[in-house]
Amino acid sequence: MSNVTEAVGTAPVFAALGDITRLELVARLSDGKQHSIAQLTDGLDLTRQGVTKHLHVLQRAGLVSCERVGRESRFTIRPDPIAKARDYLARASAQWDDAIERLRASVEE
Amino acid sequence: MSNVTEAVGTAPVFAALGDITRLELVARLSDGKQHSIAQLTDGLDLTRQGVTKHLHVLQRAGLVSCERVGRESRFTIRPDPIAKARDYLARASAQWDDAIERLRASVEE
DNA sequence: TCTAATCGCAACCAGGAGGTTGCATAAATG
DNA sequence: CATTTATGCAACCTCCTGGTTGCGATTAGA
DSSP states (O other): OOHHHHHHHHHHHHHHHSSHHHHHHHHHHTTSSOEEHHHHHTTSSSOHHHHHHHHHHHHHTTSEEEEEETTEEEEEEOHHHHHHHHHHHHHHHHHHHHHHHHHHHHHHO | OOHHHHHHHHHHHHHHHSSHHHHHHHHHHTTSSOEEHHHHHTTSSSOHHHHHHHHHHHHHTTSEEEEEETTEEEEEEOHHHHHHHHHHHHHHHHHHHHHHHHHHHHHHO
16 A cells, blocks of 8 residues: 555544544543443533534544444444554654664764 | 643644645655755645645644745654654553453453 | 433534635845 | 745635534333
């Protein structure tokens, strides 16, 4: 996969993580268990509908999945996309680490 | 630093990376060298002003720095924040890897 | 069955994001 | 000095985001 293709897929993940509320939701979901909307709303200073919207953003980015059980909507974290994002940043840092190292070396020679 | 404090600082970085154009700009800047706005605009399908706005977003998030040299504004990548974001994701994945592993173990016992 | 809990959908709102255009300014160049 | 190059600032536009409220539907519990 080319860099561009990868970036196109990764950007929405970063966008989804680029909000404090959603970052908090991801943190709460990081126990790997299922959480209902009401449960996730508790302690957050916004409406259930507000939380619902954030959860849908996370879902569209592929970061969480949802399963309807009885009257509850249970959300679960989906590890893969975040792992991809992590690897993307890891490669990016490695890339400029190398570049900057080469620059420094060429200056000092 | 607490998890919340860290998230508050990291979210803007993710938000800045959550746009394909900015991701492309970061990629171009990852050679560690300085790039002018005109230079960065070349090849991107939007106006110089559009690129300028994106660069300012990156700058506000701390991802790049700008130095005025003659009539040029030269932008350089700033590795630290992205490294922080990378570490944040690395710890997050480690966290749920552990959690999921524990869940699986408790189910199988 | 009546009530409380949990949720979805739709409307609405203010503000910001992403993008453009027009114009003015400073610097390099012939 | 006249011109081109590179930029900044401001106004303007459309659309999305984050948030709310209101209401109806479904499920669980006494």
